Amino acid sequence: MKRFIATVLSFFCTAAVFGQNGYIKISGKILDHDTKKPLAYVSISVSKSSIGTVSNEEGAFNFYIPSSLKEDTLVISHIGYETLKRKVTNSQNIGIFYLKESTITLKEIVVSASGAKSLIEKSFRAIPNVYTTDPYLMEGFHRSWERVNFADSISYPGTLIEAAVTIYDPGYGKKENRKFSEQIYINEIRRSALMDGWNYNKNALRQLLNENLVRHNQSQIIDIKSFLNFPNSLIYEFEGVTEIDGENITIIKIETTNDKNFSATFRVYLSDKDLAILRIDLYGETKGIDYAQHIWQLDTVSAKFIFKRHLNKPFLSYAQTKYFIKKIDLVKKSIIQTEEYFRELLINNIVLKDVDYALKKLGPRSGSRSMALKAGTYNQSFWQNYNLIKENPADQEVILFFEKKAN
Template sequence: MGRNCCFTRFFFFFLVTIYAQEGDDATRGRILDVETQEPVVFATIRIKGKAIGVISNQDGGFRIPPRFREMRDTLVISSMGYQKKEIPISGLSPEHINIIRLAPGVLNLSEAIVTGRKKRKLSAKQIVRRAIANLQKNYPQKPFSTIGYYRDYQLKDGNYVNLNEAVLEVFDQGFSRLDSTTTKVGIYEYKRNADFERDTLADDPYDYESLQKIVDNAYLSGYGGNEFSILRVHDAIRNYNVNAYSFVNRFDIDLLKNHSFSKDNSTYLNGEALYTVKFRRRSPNYSAFGTLYISPGDFAIHKMEYTLYDDRKRSPDRKLNKHLGNGQLIFEVTTEYQRHANRKMYLNYISFNNSFILWEPPKFRVDYSTIDLKRNPQGTLTDFRLELVFNRIPNADEVVDVKNYSVRYQGKPLKIKAAGHIDEKVFLLPDITQEERTTMMREIIEAREKELDFKQLFSIEVKPIYDVEGNRLHEWKKRNYNQFREYFVQQLKPKVDLPNEGEFMNRRRPIFEGQPISRPENFDDYWMNTPLKRLIQ
């Protein structure tokens, strides 16, 4: 056939409701693929005619405040690879989670792209090169703002942990200006969501000195800013002329030279056919996989996905990763832009997910050690024994076995003849002569008069015994987490100037600690798309 042909399978949806939602009068929904039953992640759900909405969560979930039902509004749902669909909110249950099943569209875009004058074939690399060359033309160079829902959280065993949420307005001075120094952020509202589990250790900053919380075999810099600033840096399209992340680095220079490219089946978004360009990089220790979705007309980039793996490590569950490899995830970033009526591309959402290791302090440990002195009724020192205090009750058989202790006195080995315990306390009796005992007691008294520390006389090492609950002494446990930072645009203002009044977020201070709050008069137009407590797969 001598022309482009698009074949789209008949599109339909099913709407059903499941179990009641606790403590929330919002309309809830989940968007699923009708064929795979998998969540349609990051689908755009807009209020028709109001240019405001939300993005679906990792489980396809979303929530709409009750006022939109009362106004009998309509939802417009769109997602890459699916046809746009309109659903009246009045047709959704206000009491249950509404399951909306969408059928993927099938679209074939031939190798030949009609330019209006002639057909031309472009390689995958040529397509990307043109997209980079057209960045300044396709993306806004003048000031604009986006108002959206920000959150950061961790996933642990399918549960959201340390969920922090905010509604922000981001004043971007345009792609011709450096994002990290010119963009300002106004905070409408923020909160640490106490309805979700809080894990104080996992919530701490990354610590590359003690190594208690780290991105394994990688370094996640704070870039001089807070969690939202870290997220902004990882938008490689917005920050195309600065270093974003490995191995994209500087998008306009390094993307092409650091990766190999190939064309995949074309896809479809809101009636527009898009190139799908896959790219990858392999090195001795790392592998990276990316996808770009690009308009064939003006070569605007609609979406970018990038995943980096450490091939020296296996994933904690020992399963293949989603790219069918064995490597452990280091980070994954997805950025989507949408075309506005002025033909410029503006951010729709960005999601950044990195794995990290948290070393959990030992549950069973020695709290302190000391000398238990024995005196007669006249107050004269007659004997002593060493005392250890555990924080938990130790295993009775192991704790009285003298082979489990290595004791030194002033650097010299000290033999122990017996051990006993009462609950968490353990007493060690030195195996020494009476003459040695007298000498040691005199030296202990002298040390106390000089206020010397116990450890300057005695050192006690305990072998890895267990407590009564099976916790090993002084054992640090490694826990694997995934950290997410996400920003979903609810409204775009394509023409806006920085307000003359009001305070902006201090990017060097944690976003949820003592930041200024400034709410506009129409604050109720925006909301937090708080997810269900457990991620539904």
């Protein structure tokens, strides 16, 4: 069987001291060698810490590390590519990552639906042993936005929220209820202007965390129970093998079944080492408008949950959901309104020591209502004193859209 391994031909890493705060700026861009297309969601981390980031949809990454780590090693890894390690320096090396496809022979796997489902079942049972059951903190960056468009070409930007957050997780394998769910703390936040009449009763980051089917047992955006809950009516099959960080990975495709003219497919990446789920991808779409259904209909949905090992345990590294819904005039059989939603979370650092002490130093918890209600005015100066991450991953077109509307 084939495995895709990357050969890095060139590298771009710019390191500069960040202001007077003792930080080094690390930035670069990663492209596929053959297609010359950007590689999105490539993991970039620092070997002696849990600090890291991922590349955006343009293949670029941009983050800050303490200057005390200037002699440490950058670790760049991506599913299907060879892991690269480079020393952090204060110099500038201008270039680009070109990741090249390669092949090696992997062990044979039994390509049957029952075998694929059995492997997922074993992965589910392994969760308490594979993922940490001890409390920990995740420090990172959250972005969410909405856009609304009406049939008469009137457009509203909704609200753009960008926040530095700390998330307390009591550990995997705990009973599924509010007590053992993640707790969100806001360090700093900015937003665009509030849209009149918008529903601000839900916390977008809380919604995003709930879509992690390894951590929670039900997906809200496509209304199915987790593929880790058995028995279920999902369709399982082996799709292939690949590699990440030197680990052999088995890919399992899981298709949902429903009677609403909506198809959705998960791809789950399982480590052969300990059956850890290191990535979940989802894509779903409506096959056509059903005027016999409800006035609101889900059009497309996509999700990504990427896990990164720290001290040999997988932790959430990046999460994203996008979904597009339509409001239908069932009588005139026309689309009268569309709404687009985006949520993402990039974990920059994992805290495992003195968690209780660190928790006491945090401010008040974020409630279930929208973070937009807790923010001040939208302003660019927010990032000048925030060294963990800077507009990454970022859709600049969306950012400019909201800033123009806010002004």
